[in-house]
Each structure stands twice: as C-alpha cells, then as structure tokens.
Amino acid sequence: MSIYKCFSCSAKIKSEDLNKRFLCPKCGARIFYKPRTKMKTVTSD
Ligand SMILES: [Zn+2]
DSSP: OOEEEETTTOOEEEHHHHHHOOSOTTTOOOOEEOOOSOOOOOOOO
16 A cells, blocks of 8 residues: 655545545645655654
C-alpha cells in the first residue's frame, strides 16, 4: 500500500482509497503525486 498526495491541497491519500474513487476526498482534485516513501528526517544544524 502506498500513499499519494493531492497536488492541489496536499492531503495524504491511501492508494486503496484512490482505487474506489480517484478523487481527493478533501478538495475533489484528480491530480496526485507520489511523495518519496523513504523519507528520513534530517536536521541540519
Ligand atoms: Zn485535495
């Protein structure tokens, strides 16, 4: 299972939710992108 992000409102949406309905549940946009799944929290200070 992967997480997508709405291009419009940047809400996080599960791929299984998009299988039911390819719409952002928050704003109704249909453009999504897949953020990098392996994200490390890097603090540069
Ligand atoms: Zn949205």
